[in-house]
Amino acid sequence: MKERMYCINTTSWISLRFVVSLVVFIGVMSLLGVVLVSPDYFDTGEMSYQKMWLSRMAVVFAICSLFSLSINDRKRDRFYSSVVWSLILLGGVEAIWGLGQIYGQVGSHHSLFALTGSFYNPGPYSGYLAMVFPVCLGEWLLLKDKANREWIEQGKYYVSLGVILLIICVLPAGMSRSAWLATVVSGLWVYGAHYSWGTRLRKIVKKYKKRVFLVAVIGGVVVSASGYALFFLKADSANGRLLMWKVTSVAIAEKPLMGYGSNGFTYAYGRAQEKYFANANYSETEELVAGSPEYAFNEYLQVAVEQGIPFLLVVLFVISFGLWKGVTEKRFSICGGVISVLIFACFSYPMQIPGFAVAFYFLLAACIVGRSRFYMLLFTVMITLWGTFYWNHNWYDACKRWSSCKMLYKIGAYQAAKEGYESLYSELNSNGAFLFEYGHCLHKLKDYESSTKILEEAIVYCNDPMVLNIIGKNYQAEGEYGKAEGWLIRSTHRLPNRIYPYYLLAKLYAEPGYRQLEKLKSIAEIVLTKEPKVQSTAVKEMREEVKKLVVSLNNNEENSN
Template sequence: MNEKQCLSFHLFVIWVLIALGGIEAIWGLRQLYGLAVSNHALYALTGSFYNPGPYSGYLAMVFPICLHEWLNVKNVRERRWMQQGKCYLSIGVILLIVCVLPAGMSRSAWIAATISSAWVYGMHASWGSRIKEIGRKYRGRALAAIITGGIVLLMAGYALFHLKADSASGRLFMWKISGLAIAESPLWGHGSGTFASVYGMAQESYFAAGSYTKTEELVAGSPEYAFNEYLQIAVEYGVPFLILILMLIAFCLWKGITEQKIGICGGVISVLVFAFSSYPMQIPGFAIAIFFLLAACVISRSKISLIFFSLIVALLGTYCLKSNQYDACKEWFRVKMMYNIGAYQAAKEEYEVLYPELKNRGAFLFEYGHCLHKLKVYDSSIRMLKEAIQYSSDPMILNIIGKNYHALGEFEKAEEWLIRSTHRLPGRIYPYYLLVKLYTEPEFQNLEKFKQTASIVLTKEPKVQSTAIKEMREEVRKLIIDHSER
């Protein structure tokens, strides 16, 4: 294989990603101007993604690749038509991304784009050798410059943190709980696809211990992902596997840098930075792009490497086709409309058909279990919801299991599950409200616990005030009056 053939795969990856980045940026601009519909009701800007976070991360990945291609041709005086086209396309996509990226409000993407682009520009400008030379000549000034730069970076970090302080605090808390989950099984992890369940259990244990702050209670949630790919890999597969993955990525980067594939390596660096506080590998399109970037780093003149890569793609493609749930999810979306309007019997019959294909999806299992609860098939509902716990950290699952046991007259079990819910997310008022109702049962009446939980319902400050909270508080006040009159 000659050099031209060798470079073809590398160039193919570069220009496909640049083209896709340009399409995504135009898509985002159309959404901002109201010419296209967003994929999420809460956000105006998502591109082809469901959320502005991964969308911004994708653009941040493409940005250094475009920058490298532009730097390669911008100083060429007599450009051929191919070089001219590369110059215009790369600078055009850069400008489009610059227009869209700030609107995504993703600090992770901004940092990723900045660091990776600085590295790409530094490689073109030979910053490494220049910094060494300056360090030898002006040691005192270099030290002062490093200290000043460090102070500026700290100030910038502080400003970015407080741009969305609650969101940043939430990420830090997620990483803390993920760290506790890793400590439970550091060598082998908890298993593929178990993050949400393991995280929920770890958070429940942490809050049950009682040594938490008000801020942690406020920012806690029930995430599907760790918002840090490194921590998520360690939770599911163990620390040794994480080290192995990092070594593999380091090898790919070393190989890419030695072969002067600077743009591709810049894209990988952007993803590595973005992955510290987001979940790019959980988005199929993003994960495929990362896979091709890493492959482009290492595929060289050897025909064997290209054949090996093609074999991996074929095997992964076959696996994805066999495990594809697109049609089942499409049908689930249709059935979800029945569930939302309260047609539970019709929804239940459809859920039974879909169960074999979607039994590893927490949200589906919760809907199925809740549907059975509404139909008063309590034992089946409990069984289905206990399956849902294996794939979700949502405390609402615990609440419905508690309600099922309450309806069956198994009050001690109902209390156990509802207390677990208060530990999993202590900021939620609903499980305390359910406990208040449980403690008014004649066979399980407990005046002291009733007063304690009623006080929490009436005084706890919720994240967001809602009509439901007002109704719960009004009902609790009536129960207090009824008990005081007895």
């Protein structure tokens, strides 16, 4: 009788443990699975649907997490296993999704790229696969070394191996050098940590010092040559990143302690690039590759710009603590994923994508939490607060209405579009793209004063020089030529490879009330001789119009003499 009762209790306990493990997995998967949710950009470039999904799923995760914490079982690291296998399964889905796009069976989310997975472009998609790769590799190595695998372990062995092979097939097609680098470095680290390469290398160095030095020199040459080849694989892109980092560093130097605040990067970068090119101490290559980026393409610089260097140091300390904890507990798979993201974050913007950011937070938490109920509770509270923020600051419904207004704006129904923009202003008044459209719509309706007011707000959230151009045109239309000139000159400094602001200046200098022939001739020469970033019909038309202006004014001057 006692034996029967013992068997029943044991079976019940095993069933309860299985239920708890399943609940934790559901909670983790509900949040990490947001990466599969369609970006739902509408026509507005927003990821509001992912943010809305995160806010709802944060509640699911909190409930699942609190339920698991109510069961006192320290024998299993459920959270770690759930994060690992959620990412492996999601990575497999993403890789299959990418293969379908390569073979034309699945549509991409960007008109210019065939391969995007569930993301908007190949860069973050490749970075996500690079993050999953070391996680798969670490788990596969652990299972590979097991002599007698149970049936479920055998299944995990083949699943992890299959995902590794799928990622290897898809990743080269993404053409993301940063993702390749992250994959190679993190993969080597996981493999080396698993087989204790550090200990072996120290023994080899002691025994074969001269040979090791020679191998190190050859390795250094190979790495340098590979870096050189990767740089020139897409040289313009690489030069563009270097310019972005240089300009971002200038912005950081102006406010190193407190930064410019959340979402302050675009304003800080726009002003810094304006000052940089205004000094005229730049190369032709820098002028050619300059753009109006939304992100720094380096998460460390982005954090320093927005929150200041002290905050960046705190963030790096937390990440370092997480890695130290993970390595100490020999959670090499998860640590490999963190390392991959840290490398990828040097060249891209993974933390600006909700689905990618939440995956990194869970990786870091899996390094730290372990079987600690306190750390798990703390992480649950943090995720709940994050979800609450997105719940209270979600633009999904507003973006759907904005998409309708945008259609009216595109077809020239500006009065109808204006009414829609007015109703949305209170919700989207911190969105640079929305404010630009609203301001430009008012410009088209010749409400120049209101247009200027809205566009001056847009400058804080948008570094596109078109904002400056429209403000200049507003002032010109109102007869305030001096102010118009100032704004248009700022536009030429912000992005000197664009011909349009020079063309607008030429028209300004030809205005009867502000006629300045010498300045017109100087600007006209720039318009006629400057090599545009992209040749187009619009450039040809602007040049023809400027030629006519110069000829007309010269004829008028000769006749007056």
